[in-house]
Amino acid sequence: MSATKKLAVLSAAFAFMAASTGGALAQKKYDTGATDTEIKIGNIMPYSGPASAYGIIGKTEAAYFKKINDAGGINGRKINFVSYDDAYSPPKTVEQARKLVESDEVLFIFNSLGTPPNSAIQKYMNAKKVPQLFVATGATKWNDPKDFPWTMGWQPNYQSETQIYAKYILKNMPNAKIAVLYQNDDYGKDYLKGLKDGLGAKGASMIVVEESYETSEPTIDSHIVKMKSTGADVFINITTPKFAAQAIKKNAEIGWKPTHFLNNVSASVGSVLKPAGYENAQDIISAAYLKDASDKQWDNDAGMKEFYAFMAKDFPEGDKLDGGTVVGFGVAQTLVQVLKQCGDNLTRENVMKQAASLKDFRTEVLLPGIKINTGPTDFAPISQLQLMKFKGDKWELFGDVISADANG
Amino acid sequence: MSAAEEVVTEGQAVEAVPKRAMTLGYGTSLVVLVALIITPLLVKNFIIFQMTMLLIYGLAVLALNILTGGSGQFSLGQSAFYAVGAYTSAILMEHANMNYALTLPIAGIICFGFGYLFGKPALRLSGVYLALATFALATAMPQLLKLGFFEHWTGGVQGLVVTKPDAPFGLPMSQDMWLYYFTLVITIGIYLASVNLLRSRSGRAFMAIRDNEIAASAMGVDVALYKTLAFGVSAGITGVAGGLGAIAVQFVAPDGYTITLAISLFLGMVVGGVGWLPGSIVGSAFIIFVPNIAEGISKGLSGAVFGVLLFLVIFLVPHGARQVAIVATQLFGKLKKN
Numbered sequence: 250m251s252a253t254k255k256l257a258v259l260s261a262a263f264a265f266m267a268a269s270t271g272g273a274l275a276q277k278k279y280d281t282g283a284t285d286t287e288i289k290i291g292n293i294m295p296y297s298g299p300a301s302a303y304g305i306i307g308k309t310e311a312a313y314f315k316k317i318n319d320a321g322g323i324n325g326r327k328i329n330f331v332s333y334d335d336a337y338s339p340p341k342t343v344e345q346a347r348k349l350v351e352s353d354e355v356l357f358i359f360n361s362l363g364t365p366p367n368s369a370i371q372k373y374m375n376a377k378k379v380p381q382l383f384v385a386t387g388a389t390k391w392n393d394p395k396d397f398p399w400t401m402g403w404q405p406n407y408q409s410e411t412q413i414y415a416k417y418i419l420k421n422m423p424n425a426k427i428a429v430l431y432q433n434d435d436y437g438k439d440y441l442k443g444l445k446d447g448l449g450a451k452g453a454s455m456i457v458v459e460e461s462y463e464t465s466e467p468t469i470d471s472h473i474v475k476m477k478s479t480g481a482d483v484f485i486n487i488t489t490p491k492f493a494a495q496a497i498k499k500n501a502e503i504g505w506k507p508t509h510f511l512n513n514v515s516a517s518v519g520s521v522l523k524p525a526g527y528e529n530a531q532d533i534i535s536a537a538y539l540k541d542a543s544d545k546q547w548d549n550d551a552g553m554k555e556f557y558a559f560m561a562k563d564f565p566e567g568d569k570l571d572g573g574t575v576v577g578f579g580v581a582q583t584l585v586q587v588l589k590q591c592g593d594n595l596t597r598e599n600v601m602k603q604a605a606s607l608k609d610f611r612t613e614v615l616l617p618g619i620k621i622n623t624g625p626t627d628f629a630p631i632s633q634l635q636l637m638k639f640k641g642d643k644w645e646l647f648g649d650v651i652s653a654d655a656n657g
Numbered sequence: 658m659s660a661a662e663e664v665v666t667e668g669q670a671v672e673a674v675p676k677r678a679m680t681l682g683y684g685t686s687l688v689v690l691v692a693l694i695i696t697p698l699l700v701k702n703f704i705i706f707q708m709t710m711l712l713i714y715g716l717a718v719l720a721l722n723i724l725t726g727g728s729g730q731f732s733l734g735q736s737a738f739y740a741v742g743a744y745t746s747a748i749l750m751e752h753a754n755m756n757y758a759l760t761l762p763i764a765g766i767i768c769f770g771f772g773y774l775f776g777k778p779a780l781r782l783s784g785v786y787l788a789l790a791t792f793a794l795a796t797a798m799p800q801l802l803k804l805g806f807f808e809h810w811t812g813g814v815q816g817l818v819v820t821k822p823d824a825p826f827g828l829p830m831s832q833d834m835w836l837y838y839f840t841l842v843i844t845i846g847i848y849l850a851s852v853n854l855l856r857s858r859s860g861r862a863f864m865a866i867r868d869n870e871i872a873a874s875a876m877g878v879d880v881a882l883y884k885t886l887a888f889g890v891s892a893g894i895t896g897v898a899g900g901l902g903a904i905a906v907q908f909v910a911p912d913g914y915t916i917t918l919a920i921s922l923f924l925g926m927v928v929g930g931v932g933w934l935p936g937s938i939v940g941s942a943f944i945i946f947v948p949n950i951a952e953g954i955s956k957g958l959s960g961a962v963f964g965v966l967l968f969l970v971i972f973l974v975p976h977g978a979r980q981v982a983i984v985a986t987q988l989f990g991k992l993k994k995n
Binding site for chain 1: 702911959
């Protein structure tokens with residue numbers, strides 16, 4: 250064999266080797282936490298402590314992943330869902346996140362709950378380059394792919410919701426006198442900021458009174474009385490379920506009938522409007538992105554039937570009327586879609602890449618017309634909402650699906 | 658215990674602990690110290706982080722131990738001092754770009770002042786009433802931190818993110834390991850200072866007040882001064898612990914310093930043994946690890962499991978780790994004799 254021929258054979262051999270290894274790499278690629286048989290996912294929830302009511306979201310997700318596993322998993326891999334309790338205390342969240350990443354070696358952390366807990370681990374997760382995927386909080390700051398490329402939210406952010414109300418007010422009631430009641434924490438203040446941004450420069454003069462309350466207050470009656478006395482004709486109600494029900498009742502009691510905007514957090518028929526009394530809740534305006542399991546209009550909806558079947562078969566101990574179960578179901582479905590898209594390339598980078606390339610994805614618990622879309626510069630999966638008005642004993646959707654992307 | 662001592666201790670909330678019994682022997686101390694120095698070299702960064710938190714909460718429990726075990730005063734407000742220390746360090750580091758090590762003494766001094774001033778009016782209260790006053794402080798603190806007036810510095814409800822320091826002089830160790838040894842040095846320093854404090858004239862005055870206030874003042878102890886001093890020292894140490902905690906966790910937010918933290922620290926003190934300083938680290942281990950164990954047993958009922966475990970500890974060893982240590986020493990002595 251001549252020297253050139255030898256060289257040619259050798260280079261061909263190299264080329265073949267390179268191609269075959271390259272092919273193998275493209276076929277299957279794993280980071281810590283993923284193998285041929287398993288995908289390990291971390292999660293942090295407040296199963297105990299002041300926010301323990303939200304723990305139901307984690308339990309729903311666990312049940313949903315079990316259902317997926319029983320049906321054969323995703324691309325042949327089972328989901329190993331490791332969920333820890335942080336009691337809604339940021340230092341504990343840091344401990345649990347580090348345990349998941351460094352000790353349990355999960356592929357990523359999914360749907361960790363609460364703004365303060367997620368803020369506490371955001372820097373760590375991004376430094377470690379471990380995805381902090383679909384966090385369960387509506388704060389606006391999660392949509393920041395430039396500074397935090399490893400963190401992504403899921404639900405519409407609070408600011409975009411109040412921006413939608415602001416648009417509606419400016420269009421339909423340009424001379425409104427607005428009274429705002431908000432919870433004195435990150436959630437309340439985020440909503441308030443969205444409202445003010447939405448109203449713009451003119452807004453400062455439209456808001457006649459801003460009242461804040463602490464969750465430790467037994468009742469918010471005095472705030473309502475004070476707001477009525479200012480003669481406001483629009484009431485923006487940024488409260489959690491218990492207080493929302495109180496506010497609706499008290500409004501009726503003292504005969505204050507402003508145009509009432511109720512934030513989505515408390516738009517549940519079962520846990521807010523029914524206890525407050527349907528007759529007191531007529532014509533309240535809110536915005537939603539999910540179907541409400543306690544709203545009868547969805548009883549025969551195909552998407553919700555799938556959810557009810559899941560609740561009956563796989564998670565019988567859970568309460569389907571609890572809004573948390575619908576959220577957990579929807580977000581778990583979104584994750585399954587991301588993992589399906591990942592195929593055999595289960596690296597952390599690819600998980601983020603696929604999460605950022607969801608195109609018109611729908612989980613059927615979303616309201617009709619609302620779609621999940623993400624992109625390299627858009628880390629806000631759900632950014633559409635629909636306005637609705639309470640009539641009789643159910644919400645009536647009106648107007649178009651509205652997109653509002655507020656950037657933190 | 659002699660008959661006379663029994664009369665004195667009767668009806669007291671805090672059992673009198675002789676000052677010799679407050680510390681460990683030299684041999685045991687050395688073993689513990691060596692273990693604390695060597696372990697980080699063998700384990701993962703995550704475990705090192707947990708050990709750092711163990712030392713930090715240990716310091717906070719130690720501070721409470723000086724107050725309750727030393728001077729016999731109760732406090733459910735330690736989380737407030739811890740928060741003030743944490744925020745002092747965080748604000749100085751992030752807004753004033755100060756070196757993290759320098760922020761700790763400042764956090765300690767500010768908390769000492771805060772504790773001293775709080776101790777002044779609280780002096781008129783004793784026992785459960787004092788505990789309630791401090792409880793109020795702990796409940797108020799998270800809300801004070803959220804006030805719009807301070808928001809520019811505290812970050813309000815969103816909290817503040819703190820940058821973790823690298824090891825200095827290009828030392829080849831991870832941030833976690835460096836922070837651990839840094840915390841260890843401070844902890845040992847404060848531990849030794851506390852032991853010396855309790856053995857000093859002031860320490861004897863604390864204990865005299867704890868054992869019998871009237872007798873102490875009859876002997877010429879300035880009760881008011883020493884009670885506020887104990888409050889100040891305790892708050893100061895808690896503040897340093899808070900500052901270290903902020904650096905280790907890299908984040909401060911009002912939700913991290915609720916009444917739950919104060920109760921945890923109180924729990925840690927009782928489990929570790931009231932008045933027994935080395936028990937602080939045992940107590941700290943209890944409040945960090947037992948909730949994790951409880952969660953491992955049952956997720957939905959973790960609170961109940963934790964309660965059962967706590968009940969078992971209190972029922973079986975009411976004097977906490979100190980009792981276990983005493984029993985162990987006796988057993989060891991018996992074995993030696995045989």
